[in-house]
Amino acid sequence: MVLHGCAPGARVRLTHVTVPAGERLRLAELGFIRGAELRVLGRGATGGLFVGLGDARIALDTATAHDLHVSHA
Structure with missing residues (x-):
């Protein structure tokens, strides 16, 4: 699932990131x-x-939140 789909209060673990390389580094x-x-x-x-x-x-924009893939912690 993507981070953007998680409700406030959720604790999740980052599984992978699909943003461009420069953004991934940041x-x-x-x-x-x-x-x-x-x-x-x-x-x-x-x-x-x-x-x-x-x-x-940290504040994340909508596009970035869609590019962060997570699983339940």
Whole structure:
């Protein structure tokens, strides 16, 4: 399933990322790597997501949230 389909409050584990290589590198620098545990904190007004990753809170746009594939943690 993709991260965008997860409801606020969900805890999921990142399985793979399908964004272009340059974006993938930036996401990896932020901690979005295979096996990372994410918490969906909420949805933005335009459809993006707020996620928790470790101690960080990160906003993702809709397209990026569709390109992050996850499984239940």
